Amino acid sequence: MLLLRLALRNLLRQKRRNLMLGSAMAIGVAILVTAGSFSAGVSDIMFNKIMRFITGHVAVRFNERGGVMREIFRDRGRILAAVQGDPLIEEWYESVAMFARAIGNGKSDNIILVGMDASKGEATRADWEASFRLVEGDWASLVDGTLENPAVFSQEKARSLNVKMGDVVRVRFRDMFGQDQAARLTVAGIMRNDNIFMQPVVFLELERCKRVLGYRPHETASLSLQLKDARRDAAAVAARLHARLAPGTAVIPASAGGRPVRLYGYRSDPGSREKLLASLRLKAGSQERALRRDGVLVPEGLAAALRLSPGGKLKVSWPRKFGEGPAEASLTVSAVYAGGPPGAPVLLNDRLFYGLYYPDLPAVPSDPDPPAGWAALLSPEWTLLERTFTTEDYKKKYQEIARDKHRGTTVDVSTMYETASDILKLEHVLNVITLSAVLILFFIILLGVVNTLRMTIRERTREIGTARAIGMQRRDVRDLFLLETLLLTVFSSAAGVLAGFGAMALISAPVFHPKDNPLGMLLVDGRVYFLPTFAGIAASVLLIIAIALATAWFPARRAAAMSPAQALRHYG
Amino acid sequence: MNIIEIKDLRKDYPLGATIVPALRGVDLAVEEGEFMSVIGPSGSGKTTLLNIIGCIDHATAGSVKIAGSEITALDDRAVTDIRLHRIGFIFQTFNLIPVLDVLENIEFPLLLMKRPAAEARRRAEKLAEEVGLSSYVRHRPAELSGGQRQRVAIARALVTAPAIVLADEPTANLDSVTGASILELMREMNAVEKTTFVFSTHDAGVLRYARRIVRIKDGLIEKEPVAA
Numbered sequence A: 001m002l003l004l005r006l007a008l009r010n011l012l013r014q015k016r017r018n019l020m021l022g023s024a025m026a027i028g029v030a031i032l033v034t035a036g037s038f039s040a041g042v043s044d045i046m047f048n049k050i051m052r053f054i055t056g057h058v059a060v061r062f063n064e065r066g067g068v069m070r071e072i073f074r075d076r077g078r079i080l081a082a083v084q085g086d087p088l089i090e091e092w093y094e095s096v097a098m099f100a101r102a103i104g105n106g107k108s109d110n111i112i113l114v115g116m117d118a119s120k121g122e123a124t125r126a127d128w129e130a131s132f133r134l135v136e137g138d139w140a141s142l143v144d145g146t147l148e149n150p151a152v153f154s155q156e157k158a159r160s161l162n163v164k165m166g167d168v169v170r171v172r173f174r175d176m177f178g179q180d181q182a183a184r185l186t187v188a189g190i191m192r193n194d195n196i197f198m199q200p201v202v203f204l205e206l207e208r209c210k211r212v213l214g215y216r217p218h219e220t221a222s223l224s225l226q227l228k229d230a231r232r233d234a235a236a237v238a239a240r241l242h243a244r245l246a247p248g249t250a251v252i253p254a255s256a257g258g259r260p261v262r263l264y265g266y267r268s269d270p271g272s273r274e275k276l277l278a279s280l281r282l283k284a285g286s287q288e289r290a291l292r293r294d295g296v297l298v299p300e301g302l303a304a305a306l307r308l309s310p311g312g313k314l315k316v317s318w319p320r321k322f323g324e325g326p327a328e329a330s331l332t333v334s335a336v337y338a339g340g341p342p343g344a345p346v347l348l349n350d351r352l353f354y355g356l357y358y359p360d361l362p363a364v365p366s367d368p369d370p371p372a373g374w375a376a377l378l379s380p381e382w383t384l385l386e387r388t389f390t391t392e393d394y395k396k397k398y399q400e401i402a403r404d405k406h407r408g409t410t411v412d413v414s415t416m417y418e419t420a421s422d423i424l425k426l427e428h429v430l431n432v433i434t435l436s437a438v439l440i441l442f443f444i445i446l447l448g449v450v451n452t453l454r455m456t457i458r459e460r461t462r463e464i465g466t467a468r469a470i471g472m473q474r475r476d477v478r479d480l481f482l483l484e485t486l487l488l489t490v491f492s493s494a495a496g497v498l499a500g501f502g503a504m505a506l507i508s509a510p511v512f513h514p515k516d517n518p519l520g521m522l523l524v525d526g527r528v529y530f531l532p533t534f535a536g537i538a539a540s541v542l543l544i545i546a547i548a549l550a551t552a553w554f555p556a557r558r559a560a561a562m563s564p565a566q567a568l569r570h571y572g
Numbered sequence B: 001m002n003i004i005e006i007k008d009l010r011k012d013y014p015l016g017a018t019i020v021p022a023l024r025g026v027d028l029a030v031e032e033g034e035f036m037s038v039i040g041p042s043g044s045g046k047t048t049l050l051n052i053i054g055c056i057d058h059a060t061a062g063s064v065k066i067a068g069s070e071i072t073a074l075d076d077r078a079v080t081d082i083r084l085h086r087i088g089f090i091f092q093t094f095n096l097i098p099v100l101d102v103l104e105n106i107e108f109p110l111l112l113m114k115r116p117a118a119e120a121r122r123r124a125e126k127l128a129e130e131v132g133l134s135s136y137v138r139h140r141p142a143e144l145s146g147g148q149r150q151r152v153a154i155a156r157a158l159v160t161a162p163a164i165v166l167a168d169e170p171t172a173n174l175d176s177v178t179g180a181s182i183l184e185l186m187r188e189m190n191a192v193e194k195t196t197f198v199f200s201t202h203d204a205g206v207l208r209y210a211r212r213i214v215r216i217k218d219g220l221i222e223k224e225p226v227a228a
């Protein structure tokens, strides 16, 4: 109490000097708070606004049979089972999107059709509505059954297509199988957004969008996950998901001529092929034919029962997992084998096998396990790609897909760190800028505090001597100077925080209308966006206080260590 | 009983490469309740002697006992504690804390002793009255005359009821009339509170207030005449 009273009064005593130092500190805090809030704002935009709609924090992508365009996975439920119930995942979205050419009233333009999941909860809905504000129409009309494919267009696209509410827009696109398709959309809403990334986006309700694009309800295109704490958890969630998505062996439990028979794909890469040939004996037909892309190897017993020889037809049918009735296929026998895997399955070249397997996924048999020891030679349900951690490796992975390397559907789990590292680099740059500001401040405060304290201590030497002679302990003298510094810093920080908020209000006052400037994505409603966080501000203030106290420590201790007799004799 | 007992006290000041011997073997005993003056010319070692008795400076050699306990071997913490509890200081230049008012200056040592604030305040008010400053309690030192400041210093020195009050030329910065009143006040306090007073002076005029006079010259105490 005594020290506090002394410290406060001493601060007031050197008004001008302390005001100068205090202002420097306040400006420092204001800069830190502003820079920190700007950084936090940019991260927030990147992580929670842009990232979420571009890739998600974690994404699961599929390319059927390794086709670059064939973004389709046939068993949506299987994938969702791996995602649901993970406490770190806040929300998952099926992302379905397709580039298309839109033809409006005498004008055409490129758009991106995007499915928007209307089945998600109220909160998500509210979030959408806040992110994409409609100037005409309302989101509810996206599920209006009386309209033909109701869709929400951006103001820019509505203008460039010369359409207004209720107009029909025809779209043409190439679907995931490479087929040209066409559809009609009804303009049911027009949205305003300043984020240039979102301008070509046309929203349809997810289920309708999938139908328009040719997906069946049990199929999906890709999955985006939104995490509660993306930065902390993205890698862990991706790793976990990756582990959960390990594939089993693909099997078609078919019947041929009334007999149950299992169809497996065999891996057609040279290594696996060699091993396969080494572990069975060909009874009829050539090795060369057996290994061709349409190779069908029939076991001896089945061949005898159905009187099959190479060139003959094997008719098979199997129950489908989705849809009514059995699926059927007619296979041309390439070879007859003896030995081989237990259970004497029909072995198909994986290209042929996946061509049957994916379009009509078979019902899962009661005992889906592959013959013991054979899993490594038989085709898996899908090909789980290795996790990659850099953009470089990620690109390489997709170049391999483009080179048609994979037979099965590739499943890839990625995080924003690989897929959007360029955008994330921006955050890095901002952090460096903030850090430089901190360093400069550090030196200003260091010099200011040391100098001010030195002067003060010299001026008050006799006073220190008096207090010590009267009975003040060294520790109290040191604490008095530290306390004065602390108080000055706390008051300055408070002023600095206020000034920082003032600065932010000032900077975010003007509204910008960036058209094609990519920096436009850093604006929210056309304004510079700040996200002051309590933790960030507290950290800035604590940092300044820590720096000030650390610098004050040495002069304060020197003042305390003075001999009282010497101090009392001091002149000046 | 001797409240102060000094034997063969030496004090050398280092000054560049040489040393200045300020005290060269001082023997002195002061009884409890004495009102004693140390007189000597400028540079004779008065301040040095008082500083060592007051525990704000170290002896180079010799023994100093305050109230029976040897202080020359104590660490800073213990010595500071002795200053706080047993000794009061009055300085030639008053040395009040400029940011504190009269009452706050007087109660300052009590607060250092962690006495309750209300009690400290009551005692400070009483002392302010005794030194005749009741109507100035809210003044800061800068708003007081020299004599008034020294009265505050006396009150501050006495507020803890110390065993010894040391006053280093308390009247040197005051005119003779004010100086006389200050010495009167000190003598009164000595009589009322039974506090031992040791004050230094180089002014023979103040000697008539002293009951015992010790003469110091060139760091040595001269033979004492019989007390007045």
Ligand SMILES: Nc1ncnc2c1ncn2[C@@H]1O[C@H](COP(=O)(O)OP(=O)(O)OP(=O)(O)O)[C@@H](O)[C@H]1O
Residues within 6 Å of the ligand: A569, B013, B014, B015, B020, B021, B022, B040, B041, B042, B043, B044, B045, B046, B047, B048, B049, B202
């Ligand atoms: N810090 C110091 N360093 C060097 N010499 C010192 C120091 N302090 C005092 N002296 C010397 O010690 C001697 C005694 O000094 P001291 O201050 O005790 O004298 P004094 O009797 O109080 O004189 P005055 O009447 O002028 O106050 C003097 O010669 C002085 O020069």
Ligand SMILES: [Mg+2]
Residues within 6 Å of the ligand: B046, B047, B048, B168
């Ligand atoms: Mg002196």
